[in-house]
C-alpha cells in the first residue's frame with residue numbers, strides 16, 4: 001500500500017464512521033458490545049436507523065421497517081436514537097478531518113469527502129493521511145472506528161471506503177480502476193438505488209462491466225440523457241466533481257482544468273479575464289464585494305499553489321480582480337511546467353451596502369465608469385433574446401489613465 005503514498009493522483013478521501021449510531025451507544029454503554037443492537041423505534045410504524053454488525057448478520061439494516069427487523073432478529077436489543085449525542089461526536093470527528101485539510105465536505109453526520117491534494121506534501125502522502133486520520137478519530141472519540149477510501153476522484157473514494165468495512169483502509173490503484181470496477185454489481189455505483197438497479201437488471205445489466213459494454217446510447221435511451229451519460233462516466237471510473245465546502249459558498253470563484261497544459265501568456269490571461277467577469281457578475285448578483293483575490297494554480301505534475309492579495313478597496317468589478325490575479329500569476333514559480341488548472345477566487349466578502357471608507361479609492365472615476373458598464377451588462381443579460389453585450393475593452397485599463405496598468 002505504501003507504494004501509493006507518492007502517487008500524486010490520489011487526491012480524494014471518503015471517510016465513513018462504522019455503524020455510527022450503534023457504535024456511539026456501545027461507546028457510552030460497553031455492555032452492549034458484541035450484541036445485536038438496533039437503533040430505532042420498535043413501534044409498528046418505526047424504521048431501523050442503524051444496526052450493529054451483529055444485528056446485520058440477521059439482515060437488519062438502515063431503513064428496514066422495525067416490524068420486519070423484529071421478525072428477522074427477535075433477540076435484538078433496541079435503543080432510541082440520541083441525536084444530540086451523535087451530533088456532539090460528529091463535531092469531534094469533523095474537527096479531526098479539518099486537521100488534515102480545509103476541503104471537507106460532510107455528506108451526513110458520520111461521513112465526509114476530503115480533498116487532500118493541497119495536504120499531500122505537508123503530511124507525506126495520501127496513505128499516510130488516511131492512516132493518521134483513522135488513528136486520530138479513534139483517539140479523539142475514545143474508540144470509534146472509521147473506514148476510509150483513498151482514490152483519484154470522489155466516486156471511487158466513496159466506493160472504496162465501503163469495500164473493507166468496518167475499520168478498513170482501501171486505496172484505489174489509479175492504474176487498475178477498470179479492473180476494480182468491472183466485476184462489481186451496478187448498485188455499488190453511488191446514486192444507483194433500487195429503482196435504477198431494477199431498471200438496469202431488466203435490460204440485462206448486472207455488473208459495471210455490462211454498463212461499459214452496453215454503450216452510452218443504450219444507457220441514455222433507458223435512463224435519459226443526463227443520468228445515462230453520468231452513469232456511463234462512472235462506469236469508466238470518471239468523476240469530475242470537486243469538493244464543495246461551506247467555505248466555498250462564502251467565497252465566489254471560478255476554476256478550470258485545461259485539456260492541455262497552458263503556458264503562462266495570452267491563453268492564461270484570456271482565461272483570467274473571463275473568470276474575472278464571471279466572478280464579478282456573481283458578486284454583483286449576491287450584492288457582495290470582495291476584499292481578497294485568490295489565485296489557484298496547478299501544474300502538470302499536480303503541484304498546487306495558491307496566492308492571495310487583499311485589495312485596498314473591496315470590489316465587485318472585473319478589472320481589479322483580473323489585474324490582481326494576473327499579477328499573482330506572474331509571481332508563481334512554474335519551474336518550466338505548464339499550467340493544468342487555474343482558478344480565480346475571492347474571499348473576505350462584505351455586503352455591498354457596507355460603507356466604503358471614503359478616500360480609499362485610487363481612481364473613483366474609473367471605478368464609477370466600470371460600475372455603469374457592469375449594470376448595463378447585467379441588465380442586457382436579463383432581457384430574453386437580448387443583445388448579450390460583452391465588455392470588450394473595458395477590461396483593459398481606460399486609455400485616458402494609462403498609469404493604472
Ligand SMILES: [Mg+2]
Pocket residue numbers: 016017018019020110111
Ligand atoms: Mg457510516
